[in-house]
Structures are given as C-alpha cells and as structure tokens.
Amino acid sequence: MSTIRFLTGITPSGTPHLGNYAGMLRPAIAASRSREVENFYFLADYHALIKCQDPARVQRSTIEIAASWLAAGLDPEHVTFYRQSDIPEIPELCWLLTCVTGKGLLNRAHAYKAAVDKNHADGTETDDGVTAGLFMYPVLMAADILAFNAHKVPVGRDQVQHIEMARDMASSFNHIYGGEFFTLPEAQVEENVATLPGLDGRKMSKSYNNTIALFSSREQLRKLIGSITTDSRTPGEPKEVEGSALFQIYQGFASEEETEALRRQYAEGIAWGDAKQQLFERIDRELAPMRERYEHLVAHPAELEDILQAGAAKARRETLPLIRELRSAVGLRSLAQAPVAAKAKAARQALPQFKQYREADGKFYFKLVAADGQLLLQSLGFDAPKEAGQAIGQLQREGETALSALQPRLQPADPQLVLAALQQLRDAAE
Numbered sequence: 001m002s003t004i005r006f007l008t009g010i011t012p013s014g015t016p017h018l019g020n021y022a023g024m025l026r027p028a029i030a031a032s033r034s035r036e037v038e039n040f041y042f043l044a045d046y047h048a049l050i051k052c053q054d055p056a057r058v059q060r061s062t063i064e065i066a067a068s069w070l071a072a073g074l075d076p077e078h079v080t081f082y083r084q085s086d087i088p089e090i091p092e093l094c095w096l097l098t099c100v101t102g103k104g105l106l107n108r109a110h111a112y113k114a115a116v117d118k119n120h121a122d123g124t125e126t127d128d129g130v131t132a133g134l135f136m137y138p139v140l141m142a143a144d145i146l147a148f149n150a151h152k153v154p155v156g157r158d159q160v161q162h163i164e165m166a167r168d169m170a171s172s173f174n175h176i177y178g179g180e181f182f183t184l185p186e187a188q189v190e191e192n193v194a195t196l197p198g199l200d201g202r203k204m205s206k207s208y209n210n211t212i213a214l215f216s217s218r219e220q221l222r223k224l225i226g227s228i229t230t231d232s233r234t235p236g237e238p239k240e241v242e243g244s245a246l247f248q249i250y251q252g253f254a255s256e257e258e259t260e261a262l263r264r265q266y267a268e269g270i271a272w273g274d275a276k277q278q279l280f281e282r283i284d285r286e287l288a289p290m291r292e293r294y295e296h297l298v299a300h301p302a303e304l305e306d307i308l309q310a311g312a313a314k315a316r317r318e319t320l321p322l323i324r325e326l327r328s329a330v331g332l333r334s335l336a337q338a339p340v341a342a343k344a345k346a347a348r349q350a351l352p353q354f355k356q357y358r359e360a361d362g363k364f365y366f367k368l369v370a371a372d373g374q375l376l377l378q379s380l381g382f383d384a385p386k387e388a389g390q391a392i393g394q395l396q397r398e399g400e401t402a403l404s405a406l407q408p409r410l411q412p413a414d415p416q417l418v419l420a421a422l423q424q425l426r427d428a429a430e
C-alpha cells in the first residue's frame, strides 16, 4: 500500500543563503524526519538552465545546494534525494505531457506572462528574449511531479499555479488515454515559514544582492552581519524592533524567550554593535556543526556524486515502470502487440467505465464515466481500495438497488443516466 508522497524541487542556480535555510531547508528537513510519508527531494538542474547558461556556475551551485541539504540534516537513506538530470524518464515524460498541453495554458503561466508584460512595458516585441525553455517550464515541472505520482508538493505561493497546471496535464493525459495513470497533485503552501529580510531590510533574495550565504566562514558571517543596515541611534537610546532587519533575522533563529530578551534589550538601548554580536553568536551556534560537514562535502564532490547516484537508482525504481506503461499507453510500443491492444481499447471505449483512483487526501475514489468522457457518478472517499471495489461490484450486479443503498457515498450527476450506463455494462458482459 503506497503512503502519501511529498516531492520538492530546488533549482541550483545560486548559493543558498540564510533566507533559503529558514524558509525552506530547515522546515523541509524537520518535516522529512517527522512525517509518516515518503519524501522526494531533488535538484532541478534542467530548470537551472532556463535561468543560467554558465556551466561552471550550474555545477558549482549543484555542489553547494546538494552539500547544504545534506549538511543541514537531510538523510538520503530515509528520503529519496536525487538530481533531475540523472532521471532520463523526466524529459521523456515532459514530451508526452507537452503533447497533451494546450499552448494557451502555457501562455497564462506567471513566469512567461511576466516576461511578456515587461517586453510590452519596454516597447519591445512580445517574445523578445523569451526562450522556449522559459515557456515550457511548467511542463517540465509537471513531469517532475507526475513521474513520481506525488500527492503533495510543498511550495511557495508563486508556484501554486504550476501545481494547478500539473493537475490539468495529468487529467488531460488520463482522459485522452483512458486510464488513471496519474494522481492529481496538490500544492501545500506553508503559511508559517519565516521570511528573512536581507542586509538592506528588503526580503533576502539573490535578485536584491542582499543575502548572507548560509555557509559563510565564521569570519565572513561576522562581517556580513556587521553590514546589516541599522538606524543612527546611539548606544543607550531605545531602539525599535519594528522594521529592524537585525531583529527579524534574530527572530528567525532564536527561541521565543531569546527573542523576548532581545526585545527588552532594544527598549533598554542596546548598542547596534552588541546586537550584531548577539545575532552572530546565535546564528553561528546553529550553523557551526553543519558548516563542518558542508565544507567536507564541498571539498569532496565525489562523495556527493555517489550519494546522488544512489538516489537516482532509487528514484528510477519508480520512474522506469511508469514510463514503460505510459509509452505503451500512447502507442510507443512493440509493433508485435500494437494492433491487438488498439482493438481492445476501441471496444472498451464504446462503453461507460468505472475508474478507481487515489486522491491526495489518501482516500480511494471511483467514478463512472460515459464513453464520451462525461462524468456520470462520483464516489466520496473510501478508506481502502477494497471497499471502493466492492461498491463498484455491487453497482454492476444490482443496479438500482445498489444505487440507493450506497446513496450516501455517491454523487450521481443524473440517476437515470447512471442506471442506463449500468444496464449497458450488464448487457455488454453477457
């Protein structure tokens, strides 16, 4: 029985900073330890090529990000940790999805639309400087998710639209090829994660160039913290915590008591230099043990490579059987068996069909779909696939009696249509 699957991708196109750590790595790693779920974490290096065409930088960033996740405590024995470009089934699936995705859907993707809007504002041509890679970004992301039939995808708000597009592509594919090949994934937006301000008080982000690298050396860390913008209040003058980047970063690392203590010291007029020293000590206390492991891994990239290769082998145990099934479903299959299978499918398609599937809530559902794809009947969730199967059996055997007996668990579009379809199925079975 498969458990709920979480999947998260990280694009290796920069050096991880404290904001990435507090907002993403730390909560994701904590969750990977406590959850009774399967976790997939991967380095989205094909995605990196969309933004970054500097090969040395892509490689460097892949090393730094892989080392950061491991140093911060991700356990590759417990989760599946891999690199996107080690899984050839992902780009293959990307193409299969491309062919069931409306171009119009991609026209509406935020990243593409932002580029187009900017061109219009600048008075340049619509697609100026837009690569097909940027345009296709949501399809590649859908392939990442659907290749593992992930149920939940923890993402920031900006990525929710991409998960919705992945659902669209999954259901188009399921519909066109007449099967439940894909689970429909759901975005999981963490509301309570810390967003850290950067050195200048704006959100810490590599596009503002205001970041503090996660694994700076102790000395660099001290220097960077020293350069956080403060106001001109002198030692002894009470200071405001609101709008103080220094205070907010401290809060991102400290316990509630520690935060309260610093708040009092602000009111009492702590000198900026002393506040910075406290922030430095607090962050360094958390990072120093990880820094050692990080430095070791960055100095021994072959160890990282081994870990990622082992992760890829584990990941491909999932993707290989799926892609084999998908290839056959779309007609990329041995010529010896093609005509038979095609006939079987044509016969099947003329009849209504029961379809069983599992949703992201972990429950088992079925629906009855007419030959033309119209939804006739939708079940509520069952705890076990067997219960859903039994309900289907009952409907097939008993028709109307079963429909009223099971009524609390069913949502028929039109009971008459359902009964007609059930009759059609019984006739066909004779």
Ligand code: TRP
Pocket (backbone or CB within 6 Å): 007, 008, 009, 010, 011, 044, 047, 140, 141, 144, 145, 153, 155, 159
């Ligand atoms: N696009 C994501 C980002 O920039 C990274 C990513 C790629 C991803 N593929 C994914 C995230 C699949 C979740 C699932 O943050």
